[in-house]
Amino acid sequence: MAHAKSKYSHINSFHALQTLQVGTHNYQYFSLPKAAERLGDLSKLPKSLKVLLENLLRFEDNHTVTSAHIHAIADWLKQKTSEQEIQYRPARVLMQDFTGVPAVVDLAAMRAAVAKAGQNPDKINPLSPVDLVIDHSVMVDHFASSHAFHDNVEIEMQRNAERYQFLRWGQSAFNNFSVVPPGTGICHQVNLEYLAQAVWTAEDDGQTFAFPDTLVGTDSHTTMINGLGVLGWGVGGIEAEAAMLGQPISMLIPEVIGFKLTGKLPEGITATDLVLTITQMLRKKGVVGKFVEFYGDGLADLPLADRATIANMAPEYGATCGFFPIDEVTLGYLRLTGRQPERIALVEAYSQAQGLWRNAGDEPEFTDSLSLDMSSVQACLAGPKRPQDRVLLSNVAKTFDEVLELSIKPAKQDKEKLENEGGGTAVAAQTASVQNDAPSCTLNGEHFELKHGDVVISAITSCTNTSNPSVMLAAGLLAKKAIEKGLQRKPWVKSSLAPGSKVVTDYLDAAGLTPYLNQLGYQLVGYGCTTCIGNSGPLPEVIEEAIQCHDLNVASVLSGNRNFEGRVHPLVKTNWLASPPLVIAFGLAGTIRIDLTTEPLATNDQGEAIYLKDIWPTTEEITTALRQVNTAMFHREYAQVFEGDASWKAIQIPESQTYAWDDTSTYIQHPPFFAGIDQPPAPIDNIVDARILAVLGDSVTTDHISPAGNIKKDSPAGRYLQAHGVEPKDFNSYGSRRGNHEVMMRGTFANIRIKNEMLGGEEGGNTIHIPSGEKLAIYDAAMRYQQEHTPLLIIAGKEYGTGSSRDWAAKGTNLLGVKAVIAESFERIHRSNLVGMGVLPLQFVDGQTRQSLNLTGREIISISGLSDHLQPHQSLQVHVKRDDGSRDQFEVLCRIDTLNEVEYFKAGGILHYVLRHLIAS
Template structure:
């Protein structure tokens, strides 16, 4: 169990304003510290501060100190423990976490304890931003109407979250309508340096965060190390546990020079995204250095950090410099706090001067970008890293039309390249659309809405366009989704809102909206015309993802662009335009108006920004951040510390994770007379396992909802029902592309061995449950690869799976299985189900020793007379502790009693 910190003697202190601040002096541990990448220093500090030789071991500290540029993935994979300072959640992924905490309180009460002791140990912030959709646009009341519909659709989930906001300590829940999670994180939640303790003595340490949204790395622009994780890892951190990670390679990305006067941060990030994808940085840290970094604002850096999932890196990290501290001042952090941060960073060698080459760390590899070479760009039509210079856009799109189907092709027959369709609009006019016509133009997503330069740039461009007499076709679905109330504030104060509205870019809501596919419906006339003529029509958005089918089913081509270009392409009405030679339109007197005539320079934008983006705005907006809208305030919730579960609810349900739990640790038992539920091959991903997307009408989940008198239009998605384990269990392994060797066809079906009857996976598991038969799952290599998802481990547990036997595991999914009390077994090298002549129809017996279980030991399995050894993939003593307790949640409950 946990012991004393062996590095306590390296704690030092300084005094400021009558308060003593303690910190760990890492340079005194090892002089190698001063050459470590700044991102690795954050990992090191966490390991030193939290070292207890149980969760975090001395060898973790030594492994991080021994970080070398020669570290290579797959050759020298060193695993270390990391305890982030906090957790951030959004509503889709946050609901299951709050459900689990509510259920833990019930379990504690049932066991005779005090349920109010169940709270997040590590600070957790949840921002509700994924539920709002663009149903209404082009009106001043669009935002009100969209938010009203959002509440109608999600009232049950919102009521539950509002209860959680009141019931739990150490958890902040930001109401809907406040902004996008990552922008709120940047402008308000980010601490940069944590202060722990009360009174006249406090402990300081770097802010760090893990989040249940892939774009959590946006906060790296503020010098806060953070990345996205699955729900189980996030809950583990909330419960004060460490997470396991591979010590990463760190790629140094050197920036030199200055951006041109007409270039935006969006153009820069699309260039960097393409460069890093070409280099290959999956699983690596990218850290920026060089004099060019000092030329970038924090918002520019955050725009780059946000696109880490698109460039493949775990993080795109910007060490803290004086620009960072200036941003804290701009966003209304207190002077006292900023002074403490500066002093701490100086004492620990973490305050960066990008012009001082002596501060440059060593990196695994480096690359350089001259900012002056960046040109105006977009990315698409199907991937965020397929950058296209705007000057090449016309030719590139025309080539995409005829290219074979792929990331850069639609295979349109030559004879239909001129296809077009007409429809009549409400104004009585007839409009024509063809290949390349823009039908969605959305300024959306935290990638750009965090950045005043591009938002104000869009406003200035709109002003000039309106003054030149330009307009946007009425059938184009235009929208503006600010990332926070601050954006609205400075757009209003700078006077550009009326011009944006004139072009159809009314504010429609505060949330991810179009970027996550919540673009809402297109007009039926537009949809019918597109479908009838098989047109490749386009969406242009200032978001970060444009995968096929994500934005809207009828926009086959989607381009990521700066907010300025979103408006420009909306005015043009098409993407196949050469802005240099073709005008956007005509002025009142018939004169041609080109994009260059209305494009604001960087100096123009910065002048407006310096006048109108001020600390008072941030103070005004964030002083009432938890108040919420009138709809939020009207939601009535119970004041109880225990959640009053509604047994009729199809969204929020009490999970069965603690059914039958006792205070005493149960004895370890083997698994006897188990059946194989699924016999799978290599590379089974969490997409195959975890419930995702819409609920198919012929699925077990649909039958469950139908039995509760819901019609298909009310089924909603698995994402929206993540708080209902009955729905999620029925959606586990429901992927139509699942290949199960027990049945002949691809799909979510399996064989009930005793009856030789083929059925849906859930129905089969349910029949085994009725018979009291435990289940196992057999798989090949890389089981659980892909994005880490909590339900990829929770779902199998609810199906009754006690053990997985695979050739190898994706690292995080293995950890998640342990966290849910499922034993991961691994075939010995050279062995697998086929070499052992297993067909999945056997009865399985797994021998687990009652005592003396050790990490990595051999466990014997017997299957109808075939006896073979496996390696138990409990990699640490912590893993064994979790398993013995039936999972991490059960462990934390018993730990409280202990």
């Protein structure tokens, strides 16, 4: 693997290398129309596949990319699918700090390993540009005050001083590595508004090459940039690190699902309503591991910000990407956001020359397709725990009541059991809970009762919607009308506004809407993901006590993209995704148990019932407000995007090629992954006499496997931190502790909402140690199994690993001693991450499940068929020894999907593979 600057294809077997003149500039490029003279007609190829084809033409080397790979994409049109593996090289890498810190920790550890091997640690350096945006660390500790932003940022800097010092060291130690400091914006919004160029350029051999802007990101919502015609998707930090170090991304040429958009959104319907509708449709269709490409003449009137909102949610509908082609709307957005005129001219000329430009009536050929007339979209939310579960606004209360009834039934049963056993005070407590005995609370001098369904968090947050001026301005307009009607948010509602960039603050100020948002308690709390990533901060103490003492099922409403169990706040059981104006509306109502289409939001001081329709902004009002968004705002806010404030600049950093690890740090520790890297990897062998660590159900997310938010005081991670002198108030979050493997392995499978079927579905990260029968935290059980030299397995249902591209969900699984995960199906990124960490993903076949095979978790499992001759999609045999001595066996499909992945697995993981090659060279 060469460390020198990469060279573009000099093989050029399809004679595609051409010159494109734009103004006075000449660019070298690999022409798709020229290649088509030898490949055949490519005009009907989906535009997203054209981007992949150009990538292969540019990197043709007769080794990682051959003419057969290039022909395979052209031949895709025959069957609209392909089994061909290709090697794809994105132009750049995007990171956020939760995933970026462990990635830089890995790079630092790799440098240490290279130095230990007696070689130059500078061998470990990104070969492609890497931008890391610090956006996941700010928490909503303070809210509804004029000093909330200042106080939250101050606390953020204090909490994360070690992490930020480490990132600043990385910025100085590594080439091609830039850090956008905290308090700037969300990585995807910074990417959309500033970093992305739609067409990228690079110097090589004294010439300027032009090619599509492409990237991978260590956050699953990297797909947001697809709205700008940029092909990008989320990968785990493991895969991103390999890409940084020059390793191509191994992938199968995907199926492409076309999504045709026609018509226009009706009056009063937002982009959020549209994206929740699309998410539900595509989840139902089944697009996991596939590209989705949007087309149709409805795109002509679909703003770029709306496209980005739809593309952002690709992980929620399960697709690898949600791609929009380049057209006049794209160019208009590039102009608005202050891209250079020369670049905009290049984007237009290049995309037209390459057949990447959207023309009216374009109908590419797809594997399959579906369509939506946007005029049919209705107001909606998604919840209570999955983003694909769309609920019409009129049905939200009914849906919540159904969920509540399900949660109350066990309580009723427990009450009856207690009565039969002569329960006393326990019966009284259960009776109060079942009958919804509402506790009386006093907060800031206001008295109220807190009830099931009350909204305790109302948060405008997350890249999905804060990148979209139309919905943000709609929220401001709704706030203005609410104040004018004499409304105020309910006192039990924790309200917050966390924009995705400083530009949002500029245009809300310019439109005169900030004072109204402030009056309702939606003051600026920070520029970052906040509530959507679980950084919602604590609820007022009186609220938390009421929820816990009375077992209340309360709600959050947020403008985010994720509402998984236990993610937003550990005490909030139901979480609802909504547009920013609806977030405020539910903050005014104070409850989710309301039909906002027919019932009044609230009554003002004059006794007047105010309905949602009375304060909902018109399309004309939003359009007028949108005129305040101007190019000067983007120029001003991004002029010094990498500079940071005085606190950032004051961070002292050591100047050294290798990192000086501090054994006392509870944030950054030298990880154990590369121990023994100078020795040959152990041969692949069968798994013998393994125990099952957990039996899990469907839709287990990476949040369940590796939580990002709250660390419980009495959890293994909490006990570790306290043993190292950290008080619970300073625990911070799992996400912020990802540079410390000791915390993260203790946090693996520690989500308070995870349900291990070995414990009858009881919530919490516990298991049964076999054969002792002792109930233990999963981490504690795993450590005991390691002492007993017992390999471990995880058994799961459908869609295992949905959600964030969280490499610690695979790293933690590895460190617990899990050798394989057997599931009904895997989400794309997590399957790849498991392989990248040397954990075997295996899939049930022939409709079999853990239930049909009667797997209880008490079995001894062996897996045969593993050897150094392992092949992609190989069948393996699972041998089961049950408690009663009986034996059984079944077949599973090995979900190592490509030959490259086989090589990674043999090496112990993708980074081990890369590092071994670097040391060998």
